Amino acid sequence: MVKTQDVDVHQAFNDGSTNKYIEKYKMFCYVFGKHIDKKPQDDIAKSLYQADMVLTPGMFMSLALVTAGLASGIVFLLSVLLFTKSSSPLVYISVLTFLTFGLTVSGFPFMLYNKVSNKNMNIEQELPFTLGYMTILASSGSSPMDVIRKVAIEDYGDVSVEFGKVMYRVDVLGEDGVSAMNHLIRNTSSESLRAICIDLANAMQSGGGLRTYLEMKSRELMDMRRKMQQEFVDSLGVYGEGYLSGVVMSVVLVVLMIVVTSALGIDLGPFTAKQMFQFFVYFMLPFINIVFLILLWMKYSRSTL
Template structure:
């Protein structure tokens, strides 16, 4: 029991807004309000990524961290100008300013891109989880549970899937914020990337409001999702077949041909383009082939569904 409580406490700490975000909001919010209308897409991304930080706080944090990066860049530029003889001298004088502005822009751009990246990751996770949870929803609906009961049952699952987190979000809206079921689900739809999952939630709302049969709705949706999952698996299998051919050519045929060619060329000349042929063989054996193998593994890992 204590262990479970400790895990829940750590989880809450990880999802809470940090003190540095609060500090940056207090000192910069009044000065960065002019950025709010220009970053409305960022506000939407923060909501859809389910990031536990308000938009205004995140904007202030972006500027704060960018200013810190700019100060570090200016110091690095100043140190570099003192130890490196930069010509012309005018560039050396403005180097701290240039490095500071460069790091400011890079940091601001990276922080602005993080919510959009998290939205894409969340969308891909939801697409992977839907075929597995839709059957569970159909079973719960068949047992006579209402839509609210279905979400409460899913919320009790001790997993970290995004659909379980969304179910907990709906239950929180109902039990703590006092929302009705439809308003709670609509609030979640506004925080969900456009795709099959948002369509599933919208269809569930329409079914409930029209007095339809949830069991039939989830059964029909499950069939569609399973067919799409089957088509995705077929495409993945075909893609893996192409990767296997690339693997054969890149890591089996090419090294053999390269060694044979270098061996034959070694009879006529001891080097190639200024490099010793034995050195080239060592580079091929201990660098090119292992690196290519790692790249192939990474490529296959990104192509294969995680569940």
């Protein structure tokens, strides 16, 4: 298990690649979250470790709650200004406020899950090429530890990042190679990488058979990559069909509903048919398309296909 104490809070605060204002915001949120870290939160800590997010569980949870509170407060004020004179102001204000809070809080676990999923996808794509490179290194007589070290300094995406964690534990923390590999085996999010690390750890202990194993595994994963390419194309087709049948057809049906209700003189509540049409065309339709594009971006932004 990854313990909370393994995460350096000061490292999270002093990440030079992050905007200083974001870091100050993290520090502000952590004032409320530091009490959470007094008790071990192993599941959250492990998920953050797998997502390569340098945060403590307390900082992550406080970021979610404080951000949700601020977003809800902004929506509450805007709702008061917009819906005070409506027929049911309390309904609009309360629904929008609580909906904003719930969506913001749930967005943080979703973001964490998405980062882990994208990382696993990247590992799956890079593994065949990584194993090919490792096969060449093993053929030249490199030991398993030397192979891992060279992969860690190369650019093989998240595979290099994961192997870099092994070298950190060996070179900085002073652990032996087998113990460092076992730590990665327990905590990596990729099942494919876990299986390979188990075999590498066995090769470290036995001292043989690495080249033959890597050649066989490289061919196997290359075949899997070709299947994944086909699945990638199929999934894009599913998203395209979903957009046509879900978004486009919904647009047509809503427009027809507004036109028909207007022609028949049906009451649409506090809004006229013109107001409903303008709200749908200028707000709902762009919003739906933006959400759909965000989903596509989150799904495929890190895909190497």
